[in-house]
Amino acid sequence: MGKIGNKNDRGVQINMENIVFYFELHQPFRLRPLRMQDNATAMDIFWEEKNREIFKRISENAYIPATQTLMESGIKSTFSMSGTFIEQAMKYSPKTLDIIEDYVKSGMCELMGETYFHSLASIWDEEEFEYQVREQTKTMKNIFNYSPVSFRNTELIYNNRIAEMAKNMGFRNIIAEGTDEISKNFSPNYRYVAPSGINLYLRNYSMSDNISFRFSNTVWNEYPLTADKYAKWIQNSPGDIMNLYMDYETFGEHQRKETGIFDFIRYLSKYIEDYGIKTIKIDEIAKEHNARGMVSIEKTISWADTRRDLSAWLGNAMQNEAFNRLKLCSASDNKEIWRYMQTSDLIYYMSMGNPEDFTVHEYFNPYRSPYLAFIYYMFALDNTCSSHNERIE
Structure with a gap:
């Protein structure tokens, strides 16, 4: 010691x-x-x-x-x-x-x-x-x-x-x-x-x-x-x-x-x-x-935001919809692009966070709006992650 x-x-x-x-x-x-x-x-x-x-x-x-x-x-x-x-x-x-x-x-x-x-x-x-x-x-x-x-x-x-x-x-x-x-x-x-x-x-x-x-x-x-x-x-x-x-x-x-x-x-x-x-x-x-x-840690933690949990990526309806759609795309013909779409930042940009975290989220978001981040992400998924060239409904 x-x-x-x-x-x-x-x-x-x-x-x-x-x-x-x-x-x-x-x-x-x-x-x-x-x-x-x-x-x-x-x-x-x-x-x-x-x-x-x-x-x-x-x-x-x-x-x-x-x-x-x-x-x-x-x-x-x-x-x-x-x-x-x-x-x-x-x-x-x-x-x-x-x-x-x-x-x-x-x-x-x-x-x-x-x-x-x-x-x-x-x-x-x-x-x-x-x-x-x-x-x-x-x-x-x-x-x-x-x-x-x-x-x-x-x-x-x-x-x-x-x-x-x-x-x-x-x-x-x-x-x-x-x-x-x-x-x-x-x-x-x-x-x-x-x-x-x-x-x-x-x-x-x-x-x-x-x-x-x-x-x-x-x-x-x-x-x-x-x-x-x-x-x-x-x-x-x-x-x-x-x-x-x-x-x-x-x-x-x-x-x-x-x-x-x-x-x-x-x-x-x-x-x-x-x-x-x-x-x-x-x-x-x-x-x-x-x-x-x-040290046993059963509850999932992270270093993000004041909550130190998964809410920076799964904290609102937009993020959950995007994440669930992403998982459905796993059978995509565009497997490589689908993996780039998994990058956590792309879903992080959709976070509205707590008031104390807002400045940090705004700093990193290249679109300055979580709603625009969601729109652009969903369009990209729809355009690239369809299986057999069919759009996801």
């Missing part, structure tokens, strides 16, 4: 031993805003110009400089990359893949398994789920010569059954959200195991969100968040590991360069070193820390 009470050679008290940085790298193939009267073909449904524009912008603002910063700072981290992210990187920004490959080859970056299409397959079709995970794993092997042993599901959607499926596919580790309900009994700052025996790590969402959401919030009572302040918070936290999981776009896109986010990371690496705290990859945790106990 942790060396609580020890001091480093500078006489600084040590509580926390390790930090785990995990980053999600994902971009969807957004749907073109088309309607029935446009008479589009299956290949017209994807919004090529918008997808290119967004990916190239985020690559320059976030993916490339963030990875350079992590490497230069000697920070270890763990990445999960969807297949749709990889495809767009290959098309729009090969430099992004090059620098990630350099980071992986350095030994500082672990790659995780996930669903290739960043889908909701885990909650409705075990066979489809396994297919997509296998495809993403093959992609990691083909591009990075890397075989993942840790797993994260789409949007940290998690329950005991999903953990069991991951274990059966050969993964050693899985991550999940440390919701308020779970954290009442299980601090996210320790290693656990799921009932299936797979190692389970819980996200410390409060400390993660201090960076990803609150860093540049001038009305936050802890603003400005400096590296030394944050390092002290970590150092004073009880437990063995600080699990900081967030979107990779946090660095340079959601929190712009002008906010000082990259300097924050550079200085944080120095301050945590002063406290004797190291960054480690997810698959290294078991070598450093004993399991605290077993």
Whole structure:
């Protein structure tokens, strides 16, 4: 367990031993805003110009400089990359893949398994789920010569059954959200195991969100968040590991360069070193820390919105109709396009959310309206996912 009470050679008290940085790298193939009267073909449904524009912008603002910063700072981290992210990187920004490959080859970056299409397959079709995970794993092997042993599901959607499926596919580790309900009994700052025996790590969402959401919030009572302040918070936290999981776009896109986010990371690496705290990859945790106990999570959770459940995708009638129609399309002749239509973002755009989540939903929605997102999605399904070229009635 942790060396609580020890001091480093500078006489600084040590509580926390390790930090785990995990980053999600994902971009969807957004749907073109088309309607029935446009008479589009299956290949017209994807919004090529918008997808290119967004990916190239985020690559320059976030993916490339963030990875350079992590490497230069000697920070270890763990990445999960969807297949749709990889495809767009290959098309729009090969430099992004090059620098990630350099980071992986350095030994500082672990790659995780996930669903290739960043889908909701885990909650409705075990066979489809396994297919997509296998495809993403093959992609990691083909591009990075890397075989993942840790797993994260789409949007940290998690329950005991999903953990069991991951274990059966050969993964050693899985991550999940440390919701308020779970954290009442299980601090996210320790290693656990799921009932299936797979190692389970819980996200410390409060400390993660201090960076990803609150860093540049001038009305936050802890603003400005400096590296030394944050390092002290970590150092004073009880437990063995600080699990900081967030979107990779946090660095340079959601929190712009002008906010000082990259300097924050550079200085944080120095301050945590002063406290004797190291960054480690997810698959290294078991070598450093004993399991605290077993955590059983039967109710499905996620890291989305304040509810931390499936309501970000299945919270209203439009989303449920779209999701049910999607499932009916599984026999489509256009199987590949049908899989791209499974990408969770496309249904997320239809969410109206709670009032406290509305700003986040509006930020990510390229159509600025959940109703338009529903119209465009249903048209795309009707136009591409029919079996034997018959429209779904």
